[in-house]
Every structure is written in C-alpha cells, then in structure tokens.
Amino acid sequence: MNFCLIILAGGNSHRFKSSLGKPYQKIAGKSLVEINIDKARKFKQIKKIVLVYNKKDSKRVRSMKLNNIKLILGGKSRQESTFNALKHLVNTKKISKVLIHDVARPNFSLKLFSSIIRNIKKARAVVPKITIQDAVKQKIDSSLNEYILGKNRDNLFLTQTPQAFDLKEIYNLHKTNAAKYKDDDISLYMNLNKVKFIEGEKNNFKITDQDDFKNLKNTYKSKTNFGIGFDVHRLVPKRKLYLAGLKIKSHLGTLGHSDGDPVLHSITDAILGACKMGDIGQMFSDKSKKFKNIRSTILLKKVIEKITTRGYFINNLDINIITETPKIRKYKNKMIENISKLCEISKNQINIKGKSTEKLGVIGKEKAIACEVITSVIKYD
Secondary structure, eight states: OOEEEEEEEOSOOGGGOOSSOGGGOEETTEEHHHHHHHHHTTOTTEEEEEEEEOGGGHHHHHHTOOTTEEEEEOOSSHHHHHHHHHHHHTTOTTOOEEEEEETTOTTOOHHHHHHHHHHHTSSSEEEEEEEOOSOEEEEEETTTTEEEEEEOGGGOEEEOSOEEEEHHHHHHHHHHHGGGOBSBGGGGOSOGGGEEEEEOOTTOOOOOSHHHHHHHHHTSOEEEEEEEEEEEEEEETTSOEEETTEEEOOSOEEOOSSSOOHHHHHHHHHHHHHTTOOOHHHHSOTTOGGGTTOOHHHHHHHHHHHHHHTTEEEEEEEEEEEOSSSOGGGTHHHHHHHHHHHHTOOGGGEEEEEEOOTTOHHHHTTSEEEEEEEEEEEEEO
16 A cells, blocks of 8 residues: 655745745754655655645745655645645555645654554544643634633544545545635545544644744754854945845945955854854855855855754844944844845844944944854754
8 A cells, every 4th residue: 555645835834924934944954844754754655745835935945956756836725735736646556545744743753654554544534633631712702702611622632634545535525525624634524433533642733833943943952052253344435335145335345355245254154153164264265266256145055055964053143233334224124134034044033233333443434344243053963
C-alpha cells in the first residue's frame, strides 16, 4: 500500500504577523516546510510528497530546491488548495492512500505518523484527536454577552493533522461536498462512524502566532551567542548613500570599496562575530577586485546562507545609526522591512535608533556616518 503526503502551505499567515511567511520560518536551520518533509521521508510507504504553496511565495519556494517534491499552487481557501492537490493525485498509479497535513504542525512525532499509516490500512479515514481539559463556554449572543455556562466537554475534542484518507473517496467528497467543508477534511464525512480517531499529541500544536512559534522553539535545545558590529565611512561628494540597503537621497555619499553601507556592514560583522566566523574584512577583502562597488545586500545574503548551513539563526538585531544627516526617523520603517527580508527574520526582531553626536567630531560636522549593532544568534542542538 503506497501513500502520498500533501503538505498545505498555501495560507497568508496573517495572524503570524511577519514579513517572512510562516512555512519558511526556520528552526535549527530548517524551515517548517523542510522539517515536515524530512520527517515524512523517514517512511518508505510515502512514495510522493506534494507541497501546496501560496502564489506570493513562488520565488521563495522555487529557490529552496526541494528535490522530488511536486509543487502545486494553492487556492483561495484551504479546501480549494487541498482539492488542487487531490486533482493532481487522483489518477496517479499505485497511490491509494493520502495523508493531508498542515505545514504549521511540524512537531508531530514519528510514532504518531507511524500510527496513522498503520491504522489507515483498515479504515476509511484516520484522524488524531486530543481531549479538551480546560473549561468550555459557548457565546450565544454577542450583543448581550450571553453564554452557555458549563458546556459539557466530555463530548468535545480537538482534531489534528496529519489526517489519512482513501485517495479516491476524499477526492470525490471534495468534488461533491465542497460547500460542507469546515476547518479540515474530516468535516466532509457526514457519518463520523466511518472515521477512526486515534490519540493525538499535545506537542503537535498548530503554529498560528508568534507565541506558538516561541513555544515550538522551546521544544528544541539551544545555545545563544552574542556579537557586536561597528563601521564608519567618510561622507564625500559624487558617491551614492546607501543605508540598510536603501538608496538615500543626499548630496553626499559614503566612501568605500563596496557600496559603503555602514548599517549592513555592521550587521554583517555582528553576525559573523556571534557565529565565531571572523569578520567582514576576512570574508570579503577590500583588496579583491570582485568586491569593488558590490552591493552590501549581496554580501549580507551570502553570510546569512553560510550561518544557516552551520545551524545558526538570528534572534534579534539592535542597531544604532550615528549621523547628523540624514535623519533616520523618516526611513526607519523601510529600513526594518528591508533588513527583515535580507536576514529572513521578522520585523519585530529588529530595532533601529537614530543617534547624533551633538555636532561633535567628524560625524557632527557631517564628514562621516557610523553604525553599531548588537545581535544575538541561536543554535539548536
């Protein structure tokens, strides 16, 4: 009996509130997508894996170079995304069973996955569930704040994924009963006697917001390192001014071998220091012609790739930009957004402060601009 796994990653991640989509958040150097795929590949019964993705993430998904993974564009809803994958699979030879899984549940155990595969061999559908232990109330009139008190939780439970189905049956249910779809695929089964419920896992919780992601991180053992970066550049005529990867309109620009971006140079140095990987001058020598006038965004991206392969990821960045002009407040939000994309972290992990030297020294006389950065990075065991 051969299986296919559908991983649903087509949502918008609105509640996660990050410029980087939830499926691509990383723990121990791997995205949630990759963690789910790696676990599934431990089972020889899984002959095919389908990743359903959001159109806005197309470029990122293609760049991940996921080997032997079928990519399917998602729809406007979870049901539509699932059906897109099922339409691709339904006529696939030798695939009789399908597991449908939310990318936002990467913490399932191999024991649970094995139990689902074992039970679907004798059932039409298998769904993990957990009991509700908290007291439950039901709101019946939002305008009056009226509640049913003491809702009996003995008849209530929470369902999880992966959920397993007969491929042709779940395809036909999506095709004929799409209007009855609620929350997950098991909702299409009107007669739940056809479904085998097995014990789920508390740690198999769904990542919805940043707090959930923090809880997921806490299930991994980690070490935190700190790094400091500093850079200063002269301000001269006939040079462009780049700060945090943004081109700033100015009559003066920074003098440097590369594009002279003191913010990205300081970030790069801080990260390298925290990861014990030397400094920016060692990695990108100012004696090398290939780095002449190169954009600092390219250098930072190369460093992010290197630290990721070593299992590090950035926890936070605290940035001081020291200048008389330009005033940083005007550009702060765009800087944070750009750094977030370059470093593949959330905007709320970045803090920027504009500082002056009260007209003192070369910075006060508008002859130079400087930046200092403190960062913490985490490495999971």
